[in-house]
Amino acid sequence: MKKFVAVSGNIGVGKSTLVELLSERLGWEPFYEPVGENPYLADFYNDMHAWSFQSQIFFLTRRLRSHHQLLDHPTSAIQDRSVYEDAEIFAYNLHLQKQMDERDYQTYRELYQVLTQFLPPPDLVIYLRASVKTLIQRISQRGRDYEQQIQQDYLDRLNILYESWIENFTLCPVLTIPSDDLDYVAHNSHLDLIVSKIQEKLAGKEEVVFEAAEVAYVNNHPL
Numbered sequence: 001m002k003k004f005v006a007v008s009g010n011i012g013v014g015k016s017t018l019v020e021l022l023s024e025r026l027g028w029e030p031f032y033e034p035v036g037e038n039p040y041l042a043d044f045y046n047d048m049h050a051w052s053f054q055s056q057i058f059f060l061t062r063r064l065r066s067h068h069q070l071l072d073h074p075t076s077a078i079q080d081r082s083v084y085e086d087a088e089i090f091a092y093n094l095h096l097q098k099q100m101d102e103r104d105y106q107t108y109r110e111l112y113q114v115l116t117q118f119l120p121p122p123d124l125v126i127y128l129r130a131s132v133k134t135l136i137q138r139i140s141q142r143g144r145d146y147e148q149q150i151q152q153d154y155l156d157r158l159n160i161l162y163e164s165w166i167e168n169f170t171l172c173p174v175l176t177i178p179s180d181d182l183d184y185v186a187h188n189s190h191l192d193l194i195v196s197k198i199q200e201k202l203a204g205k206e207e208v209v210f211e212a213a214e215v216a217y218v219n220n221h222p223l
Contacts, residue, residue: 002074015033017185018032028076028078038059046149060086068076088181092161121171121172122172125172130180131159150208162215187218
């Protein structure tokens, strides 16, 4: 049966990599976040207040387009970051930090609510949870120039909003992956564990979690 899965999480947590690995392993069509295409992104990181509205509108538009493409795709598909995160995490954070004016935020929010009102949700959201220390490490490793200016407190605020959002998210099932402890790039056994949990969740099993003993085992027996 055709499935639609979204991978969620903070900047640098490893969403795109997991999307790539899962699409190869499970034969799902990948839909990636349009980071490199955003013509406002470099300007946004240099001056968030001046460019926040334009950047978020771009992301919202592209994410909605991807969401529709996923729904129309004939096979199972997996998306790098959901449309919900754009509004509930990033735009909301910019508003809280007064980097997006009240007028712009309300315009953005109304547009988001109207456009997403009739969108069918994913079958599963995979939430990659990681500490700020891990995020900074991974951002540094991938070496995108415009990301090197991202401050630790910004990532910390996003993490807080992510935790609040995922705790209250009810549109579809959620699988939380402890990304500080699992390196699915270096170790096939870690990816195997993740795949098995995803399959259990998609099969309708409700209480699917990563037990500490399971994570400890794959860390002690890396393949």
